[in-house]
Amino acid sequence: MTSTELHIVVPAGGSGTRLWPLSRAANPKFLHRLTGTDRSLLQATFDRLVPLSSAENLLVVTGTAHAAGVARQLPDLPERNILVEPFARDSCAAIALAAAVIDKRGPGAVMASFAADHLIADTAEFAHTVARAVDGARAGHLMTIGITPTRPETGYGYLRCGEVAERSVIQRVLEFKEKPALDVATKYVESGSYLWNASMFVWRTDVFLTELAARRPDVADPIRAIAAAWDTPAQDAVLAELWPTVPKVAVEYAVMEPAAEEGKVATVPGDFGWSDIGDFETLGELLGVDAGAGCRSVATGTHDGKVVAVDGAEMIIVPAGGRLVATLGVRDLIVVDTDDAVLVCARDRAQDIKMLTEILRTRGDLDYV
Amino acid sequence: MTSTELHIVVPAGGSGTRLWPLSRAANPKFLHRLTGTDRSLLQATFDRLVPLSSAENLLVVTGTAHAAGVARQLPDLPERNILVEPFARDSCAAIALAAAVIDKRGPGAVMASFAADHLIADTAEFAHTVARAVDGARAGHLMTIGITPTRPETGYGYLRCGEVAERSVIQRVLEFKEKPALDVATKYVESGSYLWNASMFVWRTDVFLTELAARRPDVADPIRAIAAAWDTPAQDAVLAELWPTVPKVAVEYAVMEPAAEEGKVATVPGDFGWSDIGDFETLGELLGVDAGAGCRSVATGTHDGKVVAVDGAEMIIVPAGGRLVATLGVRDLIVVDTDDAVLVCARDRAQDIKMLTEILRTRGDLDYV
Numbered sequence: 001m002t003s004t005e006l007h008i009v010v011p012a013g014g015s016g017t018r019l020w021p022l023s024r025a026a027n028p029k030f031l032h033r034l035t036g037t038d039r040s041l042l043q044a045t046f047d048r049l050v051p052l053s054s055a056e057n058l059l060v061v062t063g064t065a066h067a068a069g070v071a072r073q074l075p076d077l078p079e080r081n082i083l084v085e086p087f088a089r090d091s092c093a094a095i096a097l098a099a100a101v102i103d104k105r106g107p108g109a110v111m112a113s114f115a116a117d118h119l120i121a122d123t124a125e126f127a128h129t130v131a132r133a134v135d136g137a138r139a140g141h142l143m144t145i146g147i148t149p150t151r152p153e154t155g156y157g158y159l160r161c162g163e164v165a166e167r168s169v170i171q172r173v174l175e176f177k178e179k180p181a182l183d184v185a186t187k188y189v190e191s192g193s194y195l196w197n198a199s200m201f202v203w204r205t206d207v208f209l210t211e212l213a214a215r216r217p218d219v220a221d222p223i224r225a226i227a228a229a230w231d232t233p234a235q236d237a238v239l240a241e242l243w244p245t246v247p248k249v250a251v252e253y254a255v256m257e258p259a260a261e262e263g264k265v266a267t268v269p270g271d272f273g274w275s276d277i278g279d280f281e282t283l284g285e286l287l288g289v290d291a292g293a294g295c296r297s298v299a300t301g302t303h304d305g306k307v308v309a310v311d312g313a314e315m316i317i318v319p320a321g322g323r324l325v326a327t328l329g330v331r332d333l334i335v336v337d338t339d340d341a342v343l344v345c346a347r348d349r350a351q352d353i354k355m356l357t358e359i360l361r362t363r364g365d366l367d368y369v
Numbered sequence: 370m371t372s373t374e375l376h377i378v379v380p381a382g383g384s385g386t387r388l389w390p391l392s393r394a395a396n397p398k399f400l401h402r403l404t405g406t407d408r409s410l411l412q413a414t415f416d417r418l419v420p421l422s423s424a425e426n427l428l429v430v431t432g433t434a435h436a437a438g439v440a441r442q443l444p445d446l447p448e449r450n451i452l453v454e455p456f457a458r459d460s461c462a463a464i465a466l467a468a469a470v471i472d473k474r475g476p477g478a479v480m481a482s483f484a485a486d487h488l489i490a491d492t493a494e495f496a497h498t499v500a501r502a503v504d505g506a507r508a509g510h511l512m513t514i515g516i517t518p519t520r521p522e523t524g525y526g527y528l529r530c531g532e533v534a535e536r537s538v539i540q541r542v543l544e545f546k547e548k549p550a551l552d553v554a555t556k557y558v559e560s561g562s563y564l565w566n567a568s569m570f571v572w573r574t575d576v577f578l579t580e581l582a583a584r585r586p587d588v589a590d591p592i593r594a595i596a597a598a599w600d601t602p603a604q605d606a607v608l609a610e611l612w613p614t615v616p617k618v619a620v621e622y623a624v625m626e627p628a629a630e631e632g633k634v635a636t637v638p639g640d641f642g643w644s645d646i647g648d649f650e651t652l653g654e655l656l657g658v659d660a661g662a663g664c665r666s667v668a669t670g671t672h673d674g675k676v677v678a679v680d681g682a683e684m685i686i687v688p689a690g691g692r693l694v695a696t697l698g699v700r701d702l703i704v705v706d707t708d709d710a711v712l713v714c715a716r717d718r719a720q721d722i723k724m725l726t727e728i729l730r731t732r733g734d735l736d737y738v
């Protein structure tokens with residue numbers, strides 16, 4: 001293994017609470033067939049990434065609850081490439097662990113990180129964009145791939161770039177911006193110099209780990225010790241001792257934002273039909289088919305029920321419980337049927353669905369979360 | 370058995386399509402626990418009626434699909450008192466068959482007929498009213514028990530009475546009125562001389578059968594022959610030959626309306642907290658409990674799921690599939706979950722739910738009807 005190979009990391013965490021009750025803590029969205037095919041989001045991600053590198057050089061970082069699901073869905077992924085966190089410590093820990101393990105296995109490698117649960121329509125353009133980002137990473141930049149925005153989305157963070165974004169050309173990232181209000185998002189998109197932050201990162205492991213050590217030794221030190229013990233008989237004991245001490249922090253906050261201020265972050269704008277399948281609105285838009293009466297029905301490929309919609313409008317129906325879902329005279333609703341829970345939600349409340357999971361947790365109804 | 374005993378007939382038919390998907394052709398509402406207790410509507414009807422007579426003198430007329438359900442729900446009802454129609458021929462055939470069988474078993478008996486799926490709050494007042502109606506029947510009238518209207522309901526037929534209705538006093542019925550428009554219903558109720566037709570009838574079997582024979586020999590002749598063969602080895606062969614020839618007609622249309630024109634029909638106004646549990650609006654009103662956020666949750670006693678409602682209003686939720694039903698930011702909806710179907714319906718479309726069963730029939734989805 002040499003430092004010229006591309007290593008790819010797929011953090012597979014998060015329960016997708018805005019897709020509840022379809023997505024659960026025990027059965028998160030990346031394991032679901034939300035791709036319009038018989039492949040799960042994780043499998044589609046694997047299919048898309050392996051040609052850019054190899055299964056040998058692809059790592060999935062996941063939690064204890066999903067290790068088996070990942071292993072079964074990706075039979076071609078070597079066992080040693082499934083890194084199982086004892087419990088979630090946010091994205092900085094997950095990515096740093098992967099970077100440190102990759103660096104240990106092949107020092108100075110270029111590493112890319114892509115979420116397990118995003119959809120990408122134009123695979124060829126995606127590969128082309130990643131190749132440009134790898135060039136930037138080899139030159140020592142902390143690279144991101146920012147998504148050319150198509151609407152003033154308030155659900156994403158943004159990257160403020162140094163010049164007008166142009167497809168596949170490396171640009172400086174001046175600033176990371178949190179999820180904006182609608183008026184701010186509209187200005188961002190109109191300005192032409194903002195991209196969506198899709199948490200797609202490409203860098204040399206040595207460059208990233210040096211930045212991390214300088215800025216967050218509280219993360220870097222335990223991660224370095226854990227990585228040193230990885231693949232050895234000491235792995236379990238070291239994890240037990242040190243993992244609980246790793247701070248919970250997002251990699252953007254810990255490393256990328258301060259590095260951007262120092263001119264160390266660059267981006268390649270991506271324009272390859274990206275979607276994060278983060279909520280039922282996106283699901284309906286991308287995967288829904290006309291079910292009559294203004295309703296879109298979303299098949300999830302496992303246990304799809306029938307839909308009969310009468311005198312409706314602007315409905316998104318996900319009949320994933322195998323039952324018939326019938327609607328009469330209703331509009332602007334999301335209806336989701338699953339094996340053990342049914343959701344009826346106003347479409348303009350789609351972003352608040354996670355509230356329900358919080359209420360259920362509070363009530364002690366953990367089976368449904 | 371003498372003619373002074375009261376015989377009671379309970380026609381148990383109809384699939385309650387306005388309560389779909391809770392009520393099905395194969396599992397109609399009278400077999401459901403829609404009483405707020407662990408008794409079904411049929412059982413509650415039996416409990417209410419037996420003290421007015423006896424299980425020996427109570428007949429249930431039902432279809433082939435429900436004979437077993439009736440037999441199991443009413444273990445104290447003698448087998449010979451479950452009259453099973455080969456297939457449904459509307460209310461005149463069902464009631465005439467019962468009248469003829471009762472007349473055969475005990476000529477000149479007084480017979481009362483009450484639906485299997487109505488709720489009555491004040492059992493004592495009900496018994497008192499029935500006793501007055503029996504007095505009228507003994508005197509030779511075709512008696513009805515009309516319900517004192519509490520609102521301008523457009524879902525019921527009305528009885529126009531000869532004078533202002535007064536509780537438990539026999540009055541002439543001048544006319545049977547079909548389900549009226551709202552403005553007409555409002556006038557009816559304001560006039561004070563209209564009662565709801567709840568299809569509660571009380572008469573001497575000989576009086577009724579004579580009226581039927583005079584007006585509708587096409588019904589009376591085959592029914593008389595069938596009744597003659599009832600309880601004999603010839604029953605099955607005679608049913609096979611004659612039942613298909615019996616016209617489908619409502620008893621109101623065949624007998625009561627023309628008899629009323631001739632002054633032969635009287636009524637006792639009833640004021641005993643009657644409800645027909647005909648739709649989800651009634652179900653929510655009578656049996657719903659506060660589930661928070663302006664929602665009423667209706668337990669059906671068999672397979673009740675949990676409800677979590679957030680930021681809602683004016684909802685009726687029937688979680689009869691054992692699943693969690695969650696709603697967020699929605700109002701004025703009926704949500705019904707069952708083992709194999711989910712309904713989401715605008716409350717102002719509750720009367721149109723039977724449309725869905727018709728659509729499902731047309732599509733060939735008979736399992737759901």
